[in-house]
Amino acid sequence: MLTHPVLMELAAQRDEQIAARARRRGAAHPTVMLRSLVPGEEAALLEVFSGLGPRSRFLRFLTAKPRLTAGDLRHLTAVDEHDHVAILAVSVDDGRAVGVARFVRPPDDPGSADVAIAVVDRWQGRGIGTLLATALAGRAAELGVERLTLSMARDNHAVKGLLRRAGVSVEVHEQDRETTELTVHLELPLTVAADR
Secondary structure, three states: OOOOHHHHHHHHHHHHHHHHHHHHOOOOOOOEEEEEOOOOOHHHHHHHHHOOOHHHHHHHHOOOOOOOOHHHHHHHOOOOOOOEEEEEEEEOOOOOEEEEEEEEOOOOOOOEEEEEEEEOHHHOOOOHHHHHHHHHHHHHHHOOOOEEEEEEEOOOHHHHHHHHHOOOOOEEEEEEOOOOOOEEEEEEEOOOOOOO
16 A cells, blocks of 8 residues: 555545546446555455456456466556556445456557456446446546457457447457457457546
8 A cells, every 4th residue: 555645645636536537427336436556555456356256257367367476466556557557446335345447558559558357246237347447448548548458258248248338349359269268359449538
């Protein structure tokens, strides 16, 4: 967790901007609040991961993932609010993290960012994924990201539904036929205008 007063103030300002943008878009949710993941905040990620069943973990990581390694945690918490952004959904009732969305820009293509979203099993189906995706897309647009990419299992119906509800046109770039579960690599043009 952040302890330096200036860094804490900057994080609080960023969190208020995320919440205000969600309210303006009508995407506020009565049972969760959104906030930025801060560098090194492993506990929140472990809360989300522990709430994912084996199928949800597979859909998020595209492989069996019984645990997060120390290297995974270092990578997933190495956020910088520019090239690696992560937003948490936190329960208003108990303060526990119930979902996380992130994008990571490759160094050689700053106009593109790879996206991942996870919502703990017992919170799925309540619009949390849509809320996180909306906030993440807004932040990406603010930072000049032009297209979002993601890799997903072909039978990931939750993501397909989320994309359909968002009216996103999806371009399939590649299908990996070597795996048991077909993986689809998608590119989503980001046409969302950033709120200033």
